[in-house]
Amino acid sequence: MKTERNLSEKFMDEAIALAKEGAAEGEVPVGCVVVCDGAVVSVGKNAVEKTGDPTAHAEMIALRQAAEKYGKNLAFCDLYVTVEPCAMCAGAIVNAKIGRLFIGTQEPKTGCCGSLYDLVEDARLNSNPVVVRGIREKECKKTMADFFADRRKI
Secondary structure (H helix, E strand, C coil): CCCHHHHHHHHHHHHHHHHHHHHHCCCCCCEEEEEECCEEEEEEECCHHHHCCCCCCHHHHHHHHHHHHHCCCCCCEEEEEEECCCHHHHHHHHHCCCCEEEEEECCCCCCCECCCCECCCCCCCCCCCEEEECCCHHHHHHHHHHHHHHHHHC
C-alpha cells in the first residue's frame, strides 16, 4: 500500500521529469503537476523562452489546463512544483483555491511561498493551501543547480 509520502514523491518525480525536459529545451527547469482525486489532470513546464510569454511558467500552464477541465475552484486538487513559486504563480495558486501545495525546493531570490514573501499562507487572502515543503528537495535543487552551472559554461 502506498503511503501519502510515496504518492507525493511519485508526483514530484513527474514534475522533476518535466523540469528536465524544459532544461533540455533551454527553459529554466521548473516542472508542475496538478493532481485531482489522486490522478494527474494537468502538467506544465516552463515555456517562457519558447513562447516569449513572461507568464508561461510551469504552474500557470498546469493551472490553466486544470481550470479548463474543472473550472476556477480547484480546492480538491494538489499542486506539485519543483521550485518555490514566484509572486505571479503564488497568486494564481491562491486564486485557484488549490487545496495542497507541494514544493520541491525553496527559491530565496524570487520565491513567494515562504522565502521572499509568503503569499500562499497569508491569512488575509481568501484561501490558503496546505503547504508541504522539501519533497524530493535534493533532486529539485540539483536540477536547478546543474542547469545554471551549464549556462555559466556557455
